[in-house]
Amino acid sequence: MSEQPKAVALLSGGLDSMLAAKVVAEQGVHVEGINFFTGFCVEGHTHAIRQKDKDKAKRNNALWSAEQVSIKCHIVDISQEYVSVVTNPKHGYGQNLNPCLDCKGFMVAKAREWMEANGFDFIITGEVIGQRPKSQRRDTFPVVAEESGAGDRLLRPLCAKRLEPTLPEREGWVDREQLHDFTGRSRKPQMQLAAQYGFEDYAQPAGGCCFLTDEHFSRKLADLWQARGTREYDLDDIMLLKLGRHIRPADHYKLIIAREEGENRFLQGYRKRFHAVRDLDNPGPLALVEGEPDSDDLDTAASITARYGKGKMADRVRTEITPPGGEPYLAEVAPMSPGRIPEQWHV
Amino acid sequence: MSETADSRKELDARGLLCPMPVIRTEERIKQLAPGSVLEVRASDPGVLYDIPSWCRVNGHTVLKSREEFEEQVVIVRVKDA
Numbered sequence: 001m002s003e004q005p006k007a008v009a010l011l012s013g014g015l016d017s018m019l020a021a022k023v024v025a026e027q028g029v030h031v032e033g034i035n036f037f038t039g040f041c042v043e044g045h046t047h048a049i050r051q052k053d054k055d056k057a058k059r060n061n062a063l064w065s066a067e068q069v070s071i072k073c074h075i076v077d078i079s080q081e082y083v084s085v086v087t088n089p090k091h092g093y094g095q096n097l098n099p100c101l102d103c104k105g106f107m108v109a110k111a112r113e114w115m116e117a118n119g120f121d122f123i124i125t126g127e128v129i130g131q132r133p134k135s136q137r138r139d140t141f142p143v144v145a146e147e148s149g150a151g152d153r154l155l156r157p158l159c160a161k162r163l164e165p166t167l168p169e170r171e172g173w174v175d176r177e178q179l180h181d182f183t184g185r186s187r188k189p190q191m192q193l194a195a196q197y198g199f200e201d202y203a204q205p206a207g208g209c210c211f212l213t214d215e216h217f218s219r220k221l222a223d224l225w226q227a228r229g230t231r232e233y234d235l236d237d238i239m240l241l242k243l244g245r246h247i248r249p250a251d252h253y254k255l256i257i258a259r260e261e262g263e264n265r266f267l268q269g270y271r272k273r274f275h276a277v278r279d280l281d282n283p284g285p286l287a288l289v290e291g292e293p294d295s296d297d298l299d300t301a302a303s304i305t306a307r308y309g310k311g312k313m314a315d316r317v318r319t320e321i322t323p324p325g326g327e328p329y330l331a332e333v334a335p336m337s338p339g340r341i342p343e344q345w346h347v
Numbered sequence: 348m349s350e351t352a353d354s355r356k357e358l359d360a361r362g363l364l365c366p367m368p369v370i371r372t373e374e375r376i377k378q379l380a381p382g383s384v385l386e387v388r389a390s391d392p393g394v395l396y397d398i399p400s401w402c403r404v405n406g407h408t409v410l411k412s413r414e415e416f417e418e419q420v421v422i423v424r425v426k427d428a
């Protein structure tokens with residue numbers, strides 16, 4: 001071990017991980033933060049896209065946390081490797097498509113790799129016994145430690161006093177007496193500790209910071225897998241699931257319809273990959289058609305797209321359909337009345 | 348492999364949404380010599396917050412940041428060794 005112990009702290013951007021890093025840094029340990037980008041982070045992407053969110057603070061909460069604790073922070077892209085965690089979780093899903101226990105094990109494993117590659121001594125997480133029903137339980141903690149390969153180099157400073165002493169405690173790298181014994185779902189102890197450190201304006205995302213815990217998002221991802229017949233995705237798929245109105249008239253094609261100007265602009269970037277549909281006569285959304293639509297399907301898509309534009313009450317509108325990489329052509333259609341769009345088409 | 352510090356380097360992060368421009372910036376800076384200057388060009392307004400924040404915690408210096416039409420430009424000086 002180096003003269004000054006070194007710890008890498010998983011920083012999610014939430015309060016608990018920030019506190020855990022601070023508790024250990026206060027003891028003279030050299031702490032650096034690490035934040036993993038999975039593609040499913042709630043913050044950032046959608047705010048950057050939507051016009052209505054233009055005035056919202058766009059700060060990255062992991063970086064903000066690191067600044068509060070005065071530690072370095074590394075953001076690491078694990079989105080490619082993370083696919084197998086989402087598509088084939090050994091421990092199954094939570095309430096939605098959230099593979100929380102597998103996710104935690106995977107992230108701690110990636111932190112262990114980083115620790116070993118950079119000559120650090122142990123890993124810190126902000127986990128608290130009983131905080132999360134799926135992944136933060138007394139019986140799941142050893143699973144994460146073992147499957148990640150971190151073993152007893154994994155320290156949970158917020159509840160360490162309720163657990164067996166880990167290597168950093170036994171070796172005296174940290175003083176166990178200055179660690180905590182938090183438990184359960186109450187946030188009061190964390191909020192008191194935050195006040196003690198002078199932390200204000202910290203992120204408190206309801207239900208976590210991951211889109212996979214969101215019921216609607218999970219439904220759209222399940223629909224994508226069902227339609228493709230395979231549980232695969234790429235980062236563009238995830239981006240497109242985060243925005244727009246998704247309507248699936250048939251198994252073999254789906255519309256993604258922009259809901260506002262920011263989404264319209266963002267979807268423009270995907271025009272070469274999908275059929276693109278827009279109303280030429282009236283202001284309205286851009287729609288992308290994903291899948292294998294035939295010409296009748298594209299007329300239906302144009303009719304649906306026109307329903308969400310200013311010309312929705314018109315008898316007929318001229319629409320432009322542009323095949324991926326092809327030349328645009330005109331299609332005159334009647335905007336579809338809301339009653340003709342069955343509820344089950346809405347994904 | 349480390350590059351020399353004698354000329355300004357560029358990173359095109361246009362079309363990427365945060366935190367990807369920050370990740371690309373970190374990856375690029377790892378390859379640069381201390382004192383190098385890196386100009387990051389992006390299309391996500393979030394970089395005007397995130398890259399300076401990342402620089403502050405990691406010891407690099409933002410020399411300038413500005414918006415040009417619909418793009419953002421952040422110029423970073425890599426910290427000394």
